[in-house]
Every structure is written in C-alpha cells, then in structure tokens.
Amino acid sequence: MKTFPAQYSTLSAVALKNHLIEAYQLDPATTCRLLIRNVSDTYILENQSQKYIFKIYRDAHRKRNEIEAEVELLNILKANGNGVSYPLTDVTGKQIQQFNAIEGLRNGVLFSFAEGKVILDLENAQLIQLGQDIAKLHQTTSSIKLSNPRPVFSFETTLFEPLHDLKLHFAEMQEEFEYLSDVAVRVVKKFEEFDTSKFSYGYCHYDFFPKNFHFDSAGNITFFDFDFAGEGYLINDLMTFLNHYFFHQLNNLITKEQAEEDFNTFLSAYQQVRPLTADELEAIPYLGITFHIFFLKFFYDNYDDWSNAFLTPRYTKHRVTLIKKWEEMYCNF
Template sequence: MQNFFPAQYSTLSAAALKNYLIKTYQLEQSTTCRLLIRNVSDTYILENLNQKYIFKIYRDAHRKRNEIEGEVELLNILNANGNSVAYPIRDIEGKQIQQFNAIEGLRNGVLFSFARGKVILDLADRHLIQLGHDMAKLHQSASSIKLTHPRPIFNFETTLFEPLKDLEPHFAEMKEEYAYLRNIAEKVVQKFEEFNTSAFGYGYCHYDFFPKNFHFDEHGKITFFDFDFAGEGYLINDLMSFLNHYFFHQQSNSISREQAEKDFVTFLTAYQQVNPLTDDELQAIPYLGITFHIFFLKFFYDHYDDWSNIFLTPRYTRHRVALIKKWEEMYCNF
C-alpha cells in the first residue's frame, strides 16, 4: 500500500467525481462535471442536456458530518413545506450524503438540485417584493421546527465574545482597533437590553442572505441556496444580512444611499405583509450587523490556512474595522 504525505486541503478530481456521481445517482452518461468554486467548501457543477446539479464537498475543519446532516434535514423540511430551495438529491440507495477518503482524511459531499435562473444584484421593486414574501414564508417554516441534528447557534456568545477572545492574538499590533471592537460589542449587548427579545421571531436563519445566494428565473421565481451557515437565532439576522448587501453596494458606489434605503423599505414592507415584525425587531436589525461583521472576521481568521484567504493582512483587518465604524455611523444610535 502506497503511503501519502498528509495534505491540509486537497481538491477532488472532477473527472473522478463525474464517474462516481453518474454511477451513484444513475445520471445520464453524457453528464459533465467541472469545479466551479474552490473555497470554504468546494463546489462542482454537473450538467447534461436535460439537467443541472450542484455537488458540494465540505471540509471537515469547517463542517462536521453531524452539522451537514442538520443542513440536509433542514432543506428536506423546507422543500417538503413548499419553500423554493436547492434541495439534496438521494442516490440510488436513498443516501443524501456521500463520503470520500481524501488525502487529508474523510470529506463529505451532497448533490443538490440546481437553482434555476441567475443572480440579480440590482433588484427592481418586483424582485424586492417577491423576495420579501418568499423570505417571510421561509421563516415561517424555519421557526416551526426543531432539527434532530445540530446547527450553529447565533447569539452574543458565538458572534461577539468568543470571536473577540479568539481574535485577540490577531490584533496584537492593532490595540486601538481591538479596543474599539470590545467597546462596540458591549454597546450592542446593552442596546439589546432595551428590546423585548422574548417576542422576537426565532428559528433557523440562513445568515448569509446576499443576492449571490438566490436566483431569479425568467418568470420571477426565486430559489434559495447555500445554507452552509444556517443556524438557530433571531430570524431578523437574515434581514440584517440582506441590509449588508445594500451597505456594501453603497461602499462600492453602486447605489445611492437614498435608493438603498428606498429598496430596503420596499423589501421590508413586503416581508411584513406575510410575517409581521415588532417595533423592537425593526429597531434591532442594524445592531445585529455589528455581530455579523465580527463573526465573519473570526471566520476569516479561523480558516485562513485552508481557505488560502491571503487577504487577511493587518491592512485588510483595519479596513474591516473601518467598515464596522461606517456601519455604526450609518445605522446605529448608541
């Protein structure tokens, strides 16, 4: 038996995966397979004349099998409830998770239905209204279930205090920036003491509701996908992450502040036609943006080696802290 030197992060062969998946799922022999994205998880696209699929390979360092089982369970329920999501496909034996003995160890993969349509970054009113309605319906499903498998939990411990503790070594030469993050984290917690959070909608949120994660087809139908970060928390986390789309859009001068505010109100109004929010929930949305930015700063730090995110330099980190300050100026009132 040949011994291989251990690898930290391998890329599975698209040609080998094609043969494996054609056999395991009894796909058409003409099906092609190519690597689409090499990232936190690797994404392949499979297609033939009649069908398209997405196959995602997870990294064990990012998602353990029981968490993947939680994602699959969630998507099965959402799909059964009539929510338009890219759902896991069963193989000829009924399994929805494949396992591969890669160089670095076991890796798990899931074949998903393809989300028809395309990403639309500059959303018109009709898109925003449809998005508001469909996200609200998704939340109605996601708030009425309790999965048997674990998913991440989004609370102040996991999005503020644990990240700041883990990030402290990274900020060794950026004392001022680190002090700012510690201070604003405390302000967020104090602000939430003003809200009646017991009345907040709670359930499984997507936590990455940017336009890159849903497609519109030619008839305006939306399909949601990439539930990799989905976990338990306040449902308004998803509205907050969508607000981040407009925040970044403004930072790149792709939209005016006036238009961004108008568009978000259009979306928010449509959402509440299906799933009304309390006044406190509406006021709380911007403050969760602070937790979102700190959470992902830790995520970049934790997965620096495997993701090869060479952008995590002191310069980049200072830029991210500066963005948090801009977010505070635009949306928060401490």
Template sequence: MEIFPTQYSTLSSKALNVKLRESYGLDDTTCRLLIRNVSDTYVIENVTEKYIFKIYRDAHRKLEEIKGEVELLTILFEKGAKVSRPISDMNGGILQVFNAAEGTRYGVLFSWAQGSVIYAMNDRQLETVGREMAAIHNITSSIELHHYREVYSVDTTIVNPLKILEPAFVGLEEEYAYLKQTAREVIERYKQFDGNFGYGYCHFDFLPKNFHFTVDNEITFFDFDFAGKGLLAYDITSFFIHYFLEFTYGKISEREARDAFHIFVDSYRKIRPLSNEEIAAIPYLGFGFWVFYFGFQYENFDDWSNLFWGPKFMKDRVALIKKWMNTAHILLP
C-alpha cells in the same frame, strides 16, 4: 509510501464525474470545480440536467451539522419553500463519502438554482424576496431539527470571535480596542431586545449572492451552509447589509437604499410579523454578523484563501464596521 499528512485536498473533477454518474444514474455528464472555498462546489451537468455537488471540509462542518443542513433543506422543500434541495442517490442515500487524503469527507448533490444573481433588484423582485423569506421563516420558526446546527447568540457572534481574533491584532491595538468597546455597547443593547423577537433557524447569509432569479422572477434560495438557530432578524439584517454596501461603495443613493429595503420589509410583513423593534435592532445585529465572519475568516483562512488577509485587510474591515455602526440607522426606513 504513506500519504503525507494533509490539511485540505481537492478531489478530482474527472473522478467525481465517474463516481456521481454511478451513484445517481446520470448519463453523459461533465463535472467541473466551480469554487474552492468554505466548501468545494462542483457543477455536474449534461444537455438536459444540471446540479451542484458540494463537498464539505471536516474542519468546517462535522457530519452531524451536515445532516442538520440536509434535514433543514428537505423540510423547507417539502413545505413549499423556494430552495435548492438535496437529491438522493439511486440507493436512497443523501451523503456521499470520500476517503480523501486528509480523511473522510462528505458530499451532497443539490438541485440547480435556475436563473442568476441579481444585485440591482426591481420592485417586483424585492417583493418576492420579502415574501419568500417570510415564508421560510414561518417554517423555520416552528420546527426543531433532530441534528445539530450552530446557535447564534452573543457568545457565538461576538464574544468568541473577538477572542479568536485577538492574536491577529498585534500591532493593531487601536482597531481591536474599538471592536472590544463597541462589543460592550452592543451587548448591552442586546439585553434590551424585545423577548418577542422572531426566533428559529436562520440562513445567516441572506445576501443576493445566495439566491437566483429567473427571467420570470422565480426565486430559488441556496447555500444554507451557515444556517443555524437564532433571531430571525439576522436574516433581515444580512439582506439590509447588501444595501449598506451598495450605498457605501457609491452604487446607489441613501434614498434608493432606504426605498428598496422598505419595499422588501413591506412584502415580508404581508406574510409574517416583523416589529419596529426588530428593525431598530439591525445595526446591533449587524455588528455581530460582521464580527462573526471576521473571526471565521481568520480562523479558516489557511484552508481556503489567505491572499487577502493582512494588516490592510484588517484595518479596512474595522473601518467598514465603524462605517456600519455610524451609518446603518440612517438607511433604515
């Protein structure tokens, strides 16, 4: 019997455990699915070792882009950046290939990021994030990958996502009109950005969920799935968004948000220049960040989770973007 056309399969943890033991020479491991989302993430471990194994969706990442992520992380690790690194198998290969129901899928084994997510960072931790992010940017601003990664521009962060989103806003024309009008205003501000803004490969999702701290405040960055070429201030912006959200949801005060971000910026500037113009651009870069991921959620929700999507989510997300445009500048140092 032919396999019925499949859009997105989930590979067996038990079968993966056998496959990865053979490929990497691991002993007495267990394997479990950690999250089925943008990509599928598994934890494979034994009493002494622990790893992350990520399997990509073809609809989200083509082979060339996966190779780009691997290349970027390998360069970062070799140059001393604090990142989770790709690990070679016993034959020296990085990519594992699976003949899944929907077709070929690729997987990569990554080193485990020791520690845990810290949302309420202390001053020392904020200094560490600033210093190590700047160190990463010093590397990514001076390299050119052989493999393709997304380029973050006005078109890819604002124009194209809004075109993708338009059919979803039937019945929510007022909300869509707001996004379109704000986009026009933001794009005009983009044109005024200083040509000296830092540029290179950015993480594009530098939120606390994507780095771990150990008890000794050692940091490891991971999940470079959206890494691409663009203004490095996008990473500054995504980190700032964390404090915007903490303030918006009443977890911290305006002063606490501003002071925390100020510590981060000061630490970053000790390693790498960051202009006042780049800081002032954060509200506009943030609009692009929000719209890009809004479009991604709509375009991909059928593959990973459609429980949240609907008119309420869309209205709430537009309201959050309005809040961002009205509030972000207030929280900046």
C-alpha cells in the same frame, strides 16, 4: 514512498463525475468541473437536459452531523413548498456521499440546480417577491427543531468568542481591538432596551446576499447555499440582506435614498406575511455589527484552508473600518 498527509485536497472532477454518475444514475454524458474552491468546494455537473451542484465539505468546517442537519432542513423546506436548492437522493437512498480523501473523510451532497440568475439591482416587484418568500421560509424555520445541531447565533458566538479568539491576531492593532471590544459591549447594552422575548426565533440562512438566490425568467426565487444556517433571531436574515445595500452604497452603485427606499419595500413585503415588532425593526442594524465580527473570526479560523491570502494587518484594519462605517450609517447608540 509513503504518502505525506495533506491538510486540504481538491478532489478530482473526473473521479467525482464517474462516482456521481454511478451513484445517482445520471446521464453518462454528464460533465463535471470545479466551480468554486472555498471552505466547501463546489462542482457543477451538467448534460444536455439537466444541471446539478455538488458540494463537498471540509471536516474542519462542517462535521457530519451538521451536514445532516442542513440536509434535514432543506428537505423540510422543500416539503413545505419553499423555493430552495435541495439535496438529491442516490440509488441506495443516501443523500450524503463520503470520500476517503488525502486529509481524511470528506462528506458531499448533490443538490438540484437553482434555475435563473443573480440580480444585484432589484426592482420593486423583485423586492416584494423576495420579502414575501423569505417570510414564508421563516414560517417554516420558526416552527421546527432539527434532529442534529447547527450553529447558534448569540452574542456569545458572534461577539465574545470571536473577540477572545482574535485577540492574538490583533496584538499589533490594539486601537482596532479596543474599538471592537467597546462596540460589542454597546450592542449588548442596546439590546437590553428591546423586548427580545417577542423576537421571532428559528433557523436563519445568515447569508442572504443576492449571490445566494436566483430569479428565473418567471420571477420565481430559489434560495441556496445554506452553509451558515443556524439558530438565532430571524431578523438576522433581514440584516444580512441590508448588508447588500451597505456594500452597494460603499461602492457608489446606489444612492443612500434609493437604498433606504428599496430596503423598506423589502421589509414591507416581508411584514405582509410575518409582522415584526417595533423593537425587531429597530434591532436589525445592531445585529450587523455582530455579523461583521463573526466573519472576522471566520476568516481567521479558515485562513489556512481557504487560500484567503489577504488576511493581513491592512485587510484586517479595513474590515474594522467597515464596522465603523456600518455603525455610522445605521446605529444610534
């Protein structure tokens, strides 16, 4: 019987283990197991002395040239002394593996393991370290141009394209769609008040939640998961970290006063390395609206292959409510 085409397969951990042991000359006792099934699947490989992360991308989410750009970016960051989980090179000199999966070609990268752990409630010393390390990372990403393309975070890609593509999804939620359309226009109008010519621009991580960096026992930070890395205002990364405090407050895990104090400690530490203009500081919260609308489109686009079983009208309305709460908490139009 002919094999029927699949839209999304999960590659065998056993087969991957055998392939990667040979390709990278790893310890034959290395084990491999699926860690996260997502728009890109993540596996963990480990033996008695070492751990690795293997990420395999879905072609519909990341084309080969975008992966090459991510690898290039991480190689540059590592060479400049930034603490990142970086791509490893196999015995033939390749940093990207290719597999002929059921749905077609898929590309994968073996990464160094980020030692340490996630810390959700950061103390002052950790906030200072984080602010300075992100600023140092931005010193690198603001001064390079990659050979291959990455996404661009502009109002077109984070507001207007998402709203155009989401219009059908909101067919039965006209009130919510009208709100999003209105707030998008207000964000753009607000930015007309800022001197954006003086905003730092470069490659953003665009997902600087604590889940994407580890602190080791000595307090050193390793950043990882550059899956969304793209070009835009560098304050986008400060905005994504502000989202950590937004959700922490909504979940009653921190007071408003402590959240403001902690974020200001982080911002002050960042500015010890990379000063920000007054307009950049004021603009940070307004980019939060673009971030949430961008991810609404991301959830919509990847619904089929991400097993995101909760993209219901109720869930969508909840996400719009979050944007309203963000506006109430941080914005002053």
